[in-house]
Amino acid sequence: MLYALKIASRYLTASKAQTALLVLGVAVGVFIFIFMSALIGGLAEFILSRTAGDISHVTIEAEEIDPVLLLALPGEVLLAQETASETADLREAAGFIPLIEALPEVRAVSPQITGAGFLRRGTKVAQVTVTGLEAGRESAILNLDSYMVEGDARLRSGAVLLGRTLVDDMGLALGQTVVLQSADGVEVALTLTGIYQIGTGGGPDRRMAYVSLPTARTLFAMPQGLSRIEIKLFDLYAADAVTLRVEGLTGLPATSWTEDGAQLLEALKAQAQTGYFLKTFAMITIIIGVASALLLSTYRRRPEIGIMRAMGASRLFVVGVFVTQGALIGVLGGLSGAVLGYLALLPFPTRDAFRSGTLPMDITQGSYGLAITLTVIGAILASILPARAAARVDPVTAIGQ
């Protein structure tokens, strides 16, 4: 087969311009393939980091206590609304944290106590959702650290972190004291040690207050237990499996982010499917291009094929010459397309620096190896038809005496 390789490469170098065009065509197909992979992968990464990257992937939460039916009159139902302050607690949950942390899929665990409260400064009052976080794990789930605009995210005891909007609304400044009152009526005075800005105004920047876990215990009168454990995973697609394991391990009710994120996952899947579709078309284009070019070449070289057959070249050898040409075109086109794709992706920001407004191209998700492998396989498949046509050439009519 070494000799078939020699003849194949000679055929390709004999008509350089034609071969260069063919390789270029294949390279463009590979380029599109890689570009699509990087774009779809980058988009998914971008969307996930913007949505699922900053949330708990598996959450252990005490089951909500069903509202108690107090009185049922004909046509009228009266329910007793559970007050938010009567936070359901996970009494033994803290003991499971080392167990959960030991799971290989788990990146971070954050035990939390949450509840509702009022923030007061002078005459100004604001309703807030209070979250007690363990000192040292402030940024375990939501990366608070990265959103700080003043002060820092460290939750010392007696400290509170508030959002930019709320701070402005209340006319607060870093270092000042505010009073936080829980719905139970417990009051604590806290020092504003950090201001964060997550969004552009509403939501978390207006309604959240982060305090240390001991402060939250005092506020909500929970000397022990937790209201929730948030778990972040390395691979957020493993959430469903890890949820089952955590439930099995702890006997506590856990939910996966996919329960609420099903729509997001659907959208990502649809997006990936569009990507597959386009990539398949890129491959089909490559195969058609290579097949037609080689078919033309077998026709042009009929007399030569006849001579080779007369000199004792077997049909298999002729097949080898043309399949090798296909493989060479695939390797050359695949490699140059991959290099082109990589170079074209270099100017785009890395996945950690994606900004809205630019294409979130992820250079690490170019599927270069897959692109090259599929191209070589595709080019070889494309050469089978021309190779068979070449092997069937009748030496007598081809030499045309």
Place this chain on the structure above:
Amino acid sequence: MSLLTVTDLVKTFGEGDTATRVLRGLNLTLEKGQMAALLGPSGSGKSTLLTILGTLMQPTSGAHVMLGVDLTTATDAEQTAFRNRHIGFVFQFHNLLPDFTALENVIFPTAIREGRETAAARRRGADLLTRMGLAERIDYPSTNLSGGQKQRVAVARALMNAPELVLADEPTGNLDRASALQVMELIGQINRDEGTTFLISTHDEKIAATCTRQIIVGDGQVTG
């Protein structure tokens, strides 16, 4: 023992009303070391006979035995291997591979058999080209050679695997008299020195006269 025997060879092209019976029970025996000219009017079946003898085409019926091997029943792969080893060809047109040098063309039959171009094959190829008076043209691209030079390269290639039989279909048909005689002279030398058997079809009486035997085909049979 004779080198080659064909008996009752029939070749019919097409079927039914349009069928053309080109060979009609042709008998021929070639002895080792013969240098035979194949003569006959145009359309008499000379090329047809040569392609059948070269295993490039199957006869409609009849026996074809060479070196004790029954070639009518051999498979395509067996025939391919057989002609690589035992038969050399020189055609009138389309003889050389255009993208290869003179030497690469000459050693093709050996490279096919050995799977690569060996140094020994290159030495023998260069020797043969030198004997053909082409020492200066060994590494020339074949397309840059003159018609006579191309035919001499083709003769060198036909001899590359030291075959017992060389079939040549009007090898000098495209050449001027001087080149034609030069090619025949070289063929004659090889025939005398190495005992290679040649069967050469030609329309040229002078070329035929340089051969040791004349075979005349007419009406699909050997007539003389």
